[in-house]
Amino acid sequence: MQLPVEFINKYKQLLGNEAAEFLASFDQPVEKGFRINPLKYQGQLHEHDTAHPIDYSQWGYYGKVNGKSIDHQSGLVYSQEPSAMLVGEIARPKPGQKVLDLCAAPGGKTTYLASFMDQEGLLVSNEINRGRAKILAENVERFGIQNAIVLNESPDRMESRFEKYFDVIVVDAPCSGEGMFRKDPNAINYWNIDYPAECANRQREILKSAMQMLAPNGTLVYSTCTFAPEEDEQIIAWLLDQYPTLSMGTVTKTDSMDDGRPDWADGNPELSKAVRLFPHHFRGEGHFMAKLINNAIDDVPAERPVKLSKKNKKKAKKVPTDSLSKAQLQLWQDFAANFLKNPDYFEEKHLIVQKDHLYYQTIPVDLSGLRYIKPGLELGTFKKNRFEPNQSLLMALKTTDFKQLAPIAEEDWSKYVHGDVLTTNLSYKGWVAVAVDNTVVGPGKLSQGTIKNFYPKGLRLNF
Numbered sequence: 001m002q003l004p005v006e007f008i009n010k011y012k013q014l015l016g017n018e019a020a021e022f023l024a025s026f027d028q029p030v031e032k033g034f035r036i037n038p039l040k041y042q043g044q045l046h047e048h049d050t051a052h053p054i055d056y057s058q059w060g061y062y063g064k065v066n067g068k069s070i071d072h073q074s075g076l077v078y079s080q081e082p083s084a085m086l087v088g089e090i091a092r093p094k095p096g097q098k099v100l101d102l103c104a105a106p107g108g109k110t111t112y113l114a115s116f117m118d119q120e121g122l123l124v125s126n127e128i129n130r131g132r133a134k135i136l137a138e139n140v141e142r143f144g145i146q147n148a149i150v151l152n153e154s155p156d157r158m159e160s161r162f163e164k165y166f167d168v169i170v171v172d173a174p175c176s177g178e179g180m181f182r183k184d185p186n187a188i189n190y191w192n193i194d195y196p197a198e199c200a201n202r203q204r205e206i207l208k209s210a211m212q213m214l215a216p217n218g219t220l221v222y223s224t225c226t227f228a229p230e231e232d233e234q235i236i237a238w239l240l241d242q243y244p245t246l247s248m249g250t251v252t253k254t255d256s257m258d259d260g261r262p263d264w265a266d267g268n269p270e271l272s273k274a275v276r277l278f279p280h281h282f283r284g285e286g287h288f289m290a291k292l293i294n295n296a297i298d299d300v301p302a303e304r305p306v307k308l309s310k311k312n313k314k315k316a317k318k319v320p321t322d323s324l325s326k327a328q329l330q331l332w333q334d335f336a337a338n339f340l341k342n343p344d345y346f347e348e349k350h351l352i353v354q355k356d357h358l359y360y361q362t363i364p365v366d367l368s369g370l371r372y373i374k375p376g377l378e379l380g381t382f383k384k385n386r387f388e389p390n391q392s393l394l395m396a397l398k399t400t401d402f403k404q405l406a407p408i409a410e411e412d413w414s415k416y417v418h419g420d421v422l423t424t425n426l427s428y429k430g431w432v433a434v435a436v437d438n439t440v441v442g443p444g445k446l447s448q449g450t451i452k453n454f455y456p457k458g459l460r461l462n463f
C-alpha cells in the first residue's frame, strides 16, 4: 500500500523501532468479524461459522457476513470489524439505563449497546448526516431493538434537551481514519499532515456537547479508528484538563492490546489506562478508546424541557406528538389481540402517534424541536379503518411472541424476500409473522392458503 511520506515519517518518529512492523501491517489482509444478536439468537445460525470466537467480545466471531443471507437480513448477525467491538464491551450499559450513542451511523456500536440493554431503558442513537441516519435506522430495525430512538441532530442542538441526562455516552468520533486505510484505501486521499489536528477541533466540539449531557456518575466512552495522538491521547488529556470531575476508568486488556501513551500527550500517567489497538499486535484494523467516569455531584434534575434558541426554533421541524384517538386505540388493541400472545406488552401509556404511524417509547421522551428518523419502535400504520404492522414490530419480537405464525421452509425465504406470494396449508386468517426456523423474517397476510407478501419494498432482494 502506498502510504503518504509524511505519514510514514510521523510514525517512524513516534514508534521508533516498532515503526517498520506497524507500517508493514498495512499490506496485510483486512480482518473481518461479525456478532451474534442476543436479542434474537435462539441457538441457530443458517450460514455463518462460529468456529472462531473473539476472546474479548462475548458475541463476536472472526469471519465475513454474507449480506444476502437469512442471518443478515433477519438481524441474527451484524458485521463489525473486530477492533470496533471492544468499544461496546467497554461501555457495557445495564438494562434500564439511559444511553446515548452520539455519532452512531451505521450502527455498529448502537447494536452492541442494545445487546447489553435487553430492550430495557432508553438508547438514543444519533447521527448528524441524514443519509447515514436512515441507514442507522434500518440497522436498528433489522437488529430488532425496541428501546431505541434514532435522531438526526448536531450534538449541540441536543444539549439543552438532554442536560445531565445520560448514564452512558459513547462518542465514536469522526476522525482521520488511519485505521481504515486497509479497508478503504480511498481514506488515504483525505489524509494530510494537518488533518488530525482539524479532526481534533471537531472532536472537542462534540465532546463539549457530550459533557453537557452526561449524568453525575455517568460513563463516557471515547473512541476513534485512527492512530493519531492529536485525536487520541491529546483529546483525553484535554478532557481531563477541562473537566476536573472526570477520571479515567480501568479497562481490562488482553496481551494484544496496548496501553495509551502518556508521552504522546501531556505525560499524565492516567492516559495509559486508555487502549490502543495496533494492527501489528492485534487482529483488527486499529482503534483507540478511553473510558471516563463523571464524579460530579448530582445537583440538577435529570430531565429538562427543550429550550431552543431563536435560530434553532426556526430550523426545527414541527413535530406533532399526538396521543392515540379512541378509534386508533381500538384498532391497535384489536390487532394486538389477534396477532400477539401478550397484547398488553406495548403499554398504552408508552404509545405515540405521528402522522398515522404508531410508535412505542420505552421511556417517554419529548422530541419536539429535534430532528429524528424514528421516535421509537414503529409498531405500524393506521390506514382508514385498519392497522397495518410495520417490519420493525416483526423484527423486534421472537417467534414465541406471536399468536399467528407462518413458518416457511428455508428454500422459500428467497421467494419471500423477493416479494413473491407464498402458498401454505395454515388455516388462520389475517396478519401472520413469517418465520424461518426460529427466526421471524417479516409480515404477511394470510387468506385461503396464500400468504400475501408484506416484506417492505425497499428491503426486497433479487438473487
Ligand SMILES: C[S@@+](CC[C@H](N)C(=O)[O-])C[C@H]1O[C@@H](n2cnc3c(N)ncnc32)[C@H](O)[C@@H]1O
Pocket (backbone or CB within 6 Å): 084, 102, 103, 104, 105, 106, 107, 108, 109, 110, 127, 128, 129, 132, 154, 155, 172, 173, 174, 175, 202, 206
Ligand atoms: C466513526 S463514524 C461512527 C461509526 C458508528 N459509531 C458505528 O459503530 O457504526 C463517525 C460518525 O460521526 C458522524 N459525524 C460527522 N461529523 C459529526 C459531528 N460534527 N457531530 C456528530 N457526528 C458527526 C459521521 O457522519 C459518522 O457517521
